[in-house]
Amino acid sequence: MDLRFEEERPIFIQLAEQLEDGILSGAFPEESQIPSTTEISVRFKMNPATALKGINILVEDNIIYKKRGLGMFVSKGAVKVLREKRKSQFFERYIKSLASEAKRLNISADEIYEMIKRGFSA
Amino acid sequence: MSSLELIGISKSFGNVKALDDINLTFEEGKIYGLLGRNGAGKTTMLKIIYEMLFPNSGAVHMDGHAIGGNDTALGKMFFIGEKNYFPEEMKVEKAFRLMNDFRKDFDPAYANRLADAFGLNIKKKIKSLSTGYASIFKNILALASNAPFILLDEPVLGLDANHRDMFYKFMIEKYSESPFTAIISTHLIEEVADVVEHVVIIRNGCIIRDEPRESLLDSGYSVSGKADTVRAFVSGREVLGTDALGGFETAYVLGECPKNDLPEGLEISRMDLQRLFIQLTNS
Numbered sequence: 001m002d003l004r005f006e007e008e009r010p011i012f013i014q015l016a017e018q019l020e021d022g023i024l025s026g027a028f029p030e031e032s033q034i035p036s037t038t039e040i041s042v043r044f045k046m047n048p049a050t051a052l053k054g055i056n057i058l059v060e061d062n063i064i065y066k067k068r069g070l071g072m073f074v075s076k077g078a079v080k081v082l083r084e085k086r087k088s089q090f091f092e093r094y095i096k097s098l099a100s101e102a103k104r105l106n107i108s109a110d111e112i113y114e115m116i117k118r119g120f121s122a
Numbered sequence: 123m124s125s126l127e128l129i130g131i132s133k134s135f136g137n138v139k140a141l142d143d144i145n146l147t148f149e150e151g152k153i154y155g156l157l158g159r160n161g162a163g164k165t166t167m168l169k170i171i172y173e174m175l176f177p178n179s180g181a182v183h184m185d186g187h188a189i190g191g192n193d194t195a196l197g198k199m200f201f202i203g204e205k206n207y208f209p210e211e212m213k214v215e216k217a218f219r220l221m222n223d224f225r226k227d228f229d230p231a232y233a234n235r236l237a238d239a240f241g242l243n244i245k246k247k248i249k250s251l252s253t254g255y256a257s258i259f260k261n262i263l264a265l266a267s268n269a270p271f272i273l274l275d276e277p278v279l280g281l282d283a284n285h286r287d288m289f290y291k292f293m294i295e296k297y298s299e300s301p302f303t304a305i306i307s308t309h310l311i312e313e314v315a316d317v318v319e320h321v322v323i324i325r326n327g328c329i330i331r332d333e334p335r336e337s338l339l340d341s342g343y344s345v346s347g348k349a350d351t352v353r354a355f356v357s358g359r360e361v362l363g364t365d366a367l368g369g370f371e372t373a374y375v376l377g378e379c380p381k382n383d384l385p386e387g388l389e390i391s392r393m394d395l396q397r398l399f400i401q402l403t404n405s
Contacts, residue, residue, distance in 0.1 A: 008391060008392055009392070010336055010339070010340075011316055012336075037298065038294075038295065038298040038299070041294050041298055042291050042294050042295050042298070044316070045287070045290045045291060045294060045313075045316060045317055046294075046316040046317065047153055047294070047316065047317055047318065047319045047335075048294065048297065048298045048301075049319050050316065050319070
């Protein structure tokens with residue numbers, strides 16, 4: 001996992017998304033331990049309060065859970081939940097910007113559809 | 123809860139007003155970024171807190187009481203700045219021993235571990251250290267002091283990129299294990315942007331911002347696009363400054379970001395700490 005933070009969104013939200021990416025990619029399998037707040041904050045040179053805020057987003061969504069005295073673990077079923085969440089965000093995050101750039105370039109919906117088909121077969 | 127409070131601090135050097143009625147509270151267990159341009163008053167403020175300088179008016183309180191030379195209150199702090207306060211001929215290892223004799227919470231084993239990690243030769247005389255290693259020496263003293271309040275005036279001055287990286291990591295590791303208050307004055311804003319929790323910006327001796335980093339970053343945004351569209355959009359809003367490139371313009375604006383009510387062709391971005399700092403302190 002390599003993080004490249006941009007300024008567009010608060011850093012704790014970016015951290016939460018990167019951890020989600022790690023879970024979706026299998027880098028942090030279900031029921032495995034994720035790095036501690038200290039490890040995360042040292043690795044990315046971020047304030048531990050910020051790291052905790054990012055981790056807590058995943059706790060609130062039941063993506064990870066706390067084992068007392070042991071640390072944070074990926075919940076069973078987390079991947080499925082995350083897939084659903086990302087799917088529901090797909091339109092907002094990708095299609096909207098795709099459509100606006102396409103309009104700017106005068107690309108029709110049919111042309112985009114052809115490109116999508118090409119992208120899937122590549 | 124320990125706290126460090128500046129109450130109505132003013133300081134002049136001759137006719138020059140270095141600090142003008144500063145009121146600030148530093149809470150226990152938070153990392154503060156103290157940002158300001160050259161000559162803004164950062165060093166003067168830190169020195170006044172540590173009683174290396176005395177204000178013309180106002181007082182510094184530790185836990186609700188004026189410090190006024192009180193050793194217990196001063197012992198809760200550790201300051202590092204440009205100067206070295208040990209005899210020049212002294213060796214690093216001797217300085218560590220001296221710290222151990224005079225400060226009960228100093229951790230010599232930790233100091234030696236850091237010296238080893240940074241490649242600081244403790245047999246060397248302090249005067250023979252390069253600029254970078256002189257900074258590293260002082261940083262090690264500060265981190266190993268275990269003082270509840272550490273005041274770091276330009277801690278990464280002269281450090282190469284690798285050593286700066288190590289310094290931030292050691293500091294966060296230490297802070298994560300047992301939180302302390304750090305007040306870091308630095309010009310390398312991008313590097314500390316994610317490290318600090320709270321930001322104090324000082325301009326011409328006055329505090330112009332004193333708030334959590336996140337809320338500070340939420341207090342403004344930049345908007346870019348065709349110059350006339352940008353100008354129409356920002357009219358009536360509080361504009362900090364603009365950058366133009368031909369017919370393309372970026373305006374830096376204070377206020378809440380109006381994401382949902384944006385004319386076609388304009389792009390809005392969050393400002394990073396450095397950009398916001400530059401815009402706030404430009405004039």
